[in-house]
Amino acid sequence: MSPDRAVLQRALDRGEREGGSVEFKERLRKDLHLSDGRRESLAAQLRHRVLSGDGEATYVVGVTDDGGLAGVPPAEFSESMDVLSLLAEEAGAHIDEVQTWSVDDAGARAGTDVDVAGAQAGSGSATDDDDSADGIVGVATIQEGAVLETDDEHIVVGTAGHVDHGKSTLVGSLVTGEADDGEGATRSYLDVKPHEVERGLSADLSYAVYGFDGDDEPVRMQNPHRKTDRARVVDESEKLVSFVDTVGHEPWLRTTIRGLVGQKLDYGLLTVAADDGPTKTTREHLGVLLATELPTMVAITKADLVSEERLAAVEREVETLLRDVGKTPLRIGRHGVDAAVDEVGDGVVPVFVTSSVEGRGLDALDEVFRRLPKTAGDDGDFRMYIDRTYSVTGVGAVASGTIMRGEVEAGDELLLGPMPDGSFREVEARSIEMHYHRVDEAKAGRIVGIALKGVDEADIERGMVLVPADSDPKPVREFEAEVMVLNHPTRIGDGYEPVVHLETISEAAVFHPEGGQLLPGDKGNTRVRFKFRPYLVEAGQRFVFREGQSKGVGTVTGVHTDDD
Template identity: 25%
Template sequence: MNSGLVGLFGESDSSSDEETQLQDSLPPEIEKGNIEYKLKLIDPSHIRFEHLVTQLKWRLQEGLGEAVYEIGVADNGYLFGLTEEDLEKSMETLKMMAERLGASLSILRERTINNESNGLIKKSLEVLVRKMPEDKEFTRMRIAVLGNIESGKSSLISVLTHDELDNGNGRARLNLLRHTHEIQTGHTSSISNEIMGFNNSSEVENFGNCRTAEEILEKSCKLITFIDLAGHSKYMKTTIKGLTTYTPDFTMLVINANNGIVGTTKEHLGFSIALGLKIFLVINKIDQVSETWLGQIVTSVEEFIKLSCNKIPFRVKTDEDAILSAQYLTDPQVCPIFLTSCVNGTNLDKLKKFLNILRPLALNEKENESSQSTEFQVDDVFFKKKPGHILSGLVLSGNIAEHDKMLLGPFKSGKFVPVEIQTIQRYRVPCKMVCSAQSAAVSIGNPENIKEKIRKGMVLVNPKLNPIGCLEFEAEIFVLFHASQLTIGFQATVHIGNVCQTAVIVRMDKQEVKTNEKAKVVWKFKSRVEYIRPKSRLLFREGTSKGMGEVTAINPFNPNEVKKFKADNESLTSIKKKKKKVK
């Protein structure tokens, strides 16, 4: 663990004089992935054409329905280029290949190559091939939007998803704010989701040209869900819960051009890095500052990213930069930076182009998740008389279909109760089945065997898993910041996926652990039994103390301990009441 990450939560003296910049030339072609280099595609034979179609199909599978073809480029990455006639013939062949698979083309960029020896001017093209999967399931991607208050997060999301610029007084954010106090203060305090899509032709589909979410889903081949999180420090618990519960693919960190990296920005950046998320920055509200001041802010942000985060800042100035940054973001060291305005729309087109090309999680990761037994985390609970209990959340692994038999829990007793899935909806659209990494709402009716309250933080699992709840679990932790040291008895709010509960350290392998140190500890939940999985990442926070870690093992909950657990909690409550009376 590097000291730069610790510096995002406390003080850091880390420094580096290393000059970092992206390569100017294309890297050699690799066998895996969704990028294919072709020097030319002119009049292929029948056998050759069939081979090319098979190759395109492979690249589309690697890219979850998206492939990028570099025409006029050799396998070693050298830009040879083609004449206008050869380029036109190559594009005709690529178009026939795409039509064969039901895909469509859109040109991302055109490069001009000057040959000084003979004076010929040649060109190369970068082409995006996009195909709606056979199961009609679009490519999906979740982006967590973080940043300090007044950075313009909600306004930026609203402009992207509604195609309506802000008036400079925050009118755009009214499309997202859910509560009266949010509208009055202009500060987000809850978690909200907004969607935008891209169709086969790389055109934006959002509420600017679609009336309903259903229409956006119908027209889109790629769907992006923005998770709008709170920027105020008093809502940090909600923000961390959004990061751990919704498992975003990327973090979009929004910075106000008026004041740069201030407030909770460092903490948001630190938690994103701790969770292993890939990050890109948006310096917003550039219409409110002078060019001189903006230059100073951008320079300070770039230096901070280099020194404190050990990342390569890449300022996006052109459409070509936007394409490059989307491709280079697969490298966790690269951090693109966009300069935008929600009032005059500056550089929003480049941000949309970047989002259009950006790839979600790798296909093999999703396949591994889909092949496992079903787990569905419950993020919210609703009740209506007709459908009964409605559970919304995320499919962590496996698939869920109507009439599947599942186990719901754990309840206070530590037990899991059998239930049946009755109906399923995605983005308010009924469906028969949902797969791994998809968000959904499922109804389970009114099971007579459920006597206790259904709550957030529970899970629906396949009975074959034989799920076991726990009160205690073992973990390896790393202290990001603490004013002194952690010892046995330290209490903190622990976040593990959709689990959010106060826990206390009951055992550890050393007497104390300080900032930038590791330890093996045993946590014990204070209130109720939870279901957690080994190897899950965790974050803990109490006041200014912050840390991260990984669950290494769970201590199965013994139902015979229920009475003892209740007695301990009752005695603790009585002690607190006596202390209040004394005061």
């Protein structure tokens, strides 16, 4: 019997009894169980179960009153979780976790451990369209206390740097407070895939989080293999620091750009290994950070591997690199943390010397992250560009990304799109999770997963947006922009076709420069047209474009819609 199956068996063995914390439900329906009188009665029953279990109750859905495995169709299981969530809220509690199994004639088959909203989780074993399963049975854990409420003390930091320059290891040491073993062990505390751990390379964006409590003490990760540990960090912290860890390998520059351009970042952290020094990739990543006008810091890593003379030489190289792009380096060892907090951004780039093996410089980074304010504004209506999608058993489609502005609450009616034909689809935010912790609402800058009702996961694509249902978004196929060519072997002429990276959009586009051409180093205006489909674009958004060794940055100055 698998561990997952054992969870279900234990709940069935404990049984539904008076004064116990286990409750059996075949299904829960909105029209029946939320009707007048019934809702209050069921909420009181749930409260009784929670109190009986010293703050925790277990609801088994998809079983009969005597514990028989009945199973319910995926769509009805999702509705049952919606109803259970509302009942828990009324009882001063919340759903902490849901585990599900498919049911066939032979009984329950082991399923997949999933979250209520499934943020940054893997796919479950069945979806709303899975006809292979007779039904679903699930075990929901109900915890006493309201769903976590978030505040504005949450900064998001994007990391960049050449492959093997210690980016992920540094972040892993920060979120755990542990020294690395010299082989990158602490990077396992990030959201990385097994093949990435095995190879020691990141192939996609990964995420990490730590925080500070009310006494300004760090709240760190303890177990990389438990998503509940990440939820604990979120729950115990007064201030959160989330990391979006990008990819250092040159072939995956596109993914790095997506991480730095497509997230609502507050700060950038560029790593440079002391044994290697700045590289071509270092310069490219610094260019992307500066193109997004992100307040940036530099961490010189692997200080334990070199002499003090070599370390001083690399510091000078970094300072020269920063001055070459018009920035003022600020050595933390000379000027201190106070100066870094006060002056980061506005042309000043603090430079730290660190070693994840010896712990050197980590206290200074902790102190800076604890004191840095949030920079990303949240004015305007809710908008989230989608970065990832999942399909989670019993929940359905989940869209993950960083909220660019505004805020969203569970139950909000939203629009998703544009679809390839330019239309938008009505959906509902069924539930929201942030770092595996369910929340009632989330604001600009939060990295979240939103479970969506009214759409299949297959119909959601990276680059689409979620906006309020009462908004009137217009799909954009063509826009005007002011651009600067950072690198190009010859000239950019009419019909030039790079890939445009704007928010989470990565799409081939055609340039029509004003005057017919742009030369390296030139700044000018151009009309840009997406080749294959429309997106939601607005004036003021910044973007990066690239094609081969050619790279540039731009700002949207105007858009063309079908109404024009």
